[in-house]
Amino acid sequence: MFDESSTEWLVENNRRLNEESVTLLLIKTPRLSVTLTAHIDPSGRLVLSGHDLGPTVAEFWPDDEYEYWLKVEATHLAAINSGLWEELERDGVPPTDTSVLELLKESFEASLFDNDSEFRAWLNDRQIPSEFSSWT
DSSP states (O other), X not given: OOOTTOHHHHHHHHHTTTTOEEEEEXXXXXXXXXXXXXXXXXXXXXXXXXXXXXXXXXXXXXXXXXXXXXXXXXXXXXXXXXXHHHHHHXXXXXXXXXXXXXXXXXXXXXXXXXXXXXXXXXXXXXXXXXXXXXXO
């Protein structure tokens, strides 16, 4: 696995993915388009970026477009990594990578999370602080 006590190693390991992103959700219907991606920003933070578009969005918001971001400081990557690793193993899905982005992608693919709200609740349950912001 990895040495979860080594925050520096995890930040450095994930920093190489700075310019890369992974797609966590991609939903396209006639009334709704949802895209959720994750990347590591230059400071080492995990950033989930979501964009919902379509008539269904307008039923809940004043516009048909909704953008949102969830950010977690780099110092919490070790806790996210070990937590996701344990959850995937418990669900019988052997993790294939130790980067937080790949573990997060595998977690969404395994339906551990169906949306950003479920991931945010998971973070809260583990007392991992995050920052949420949105725009409509």
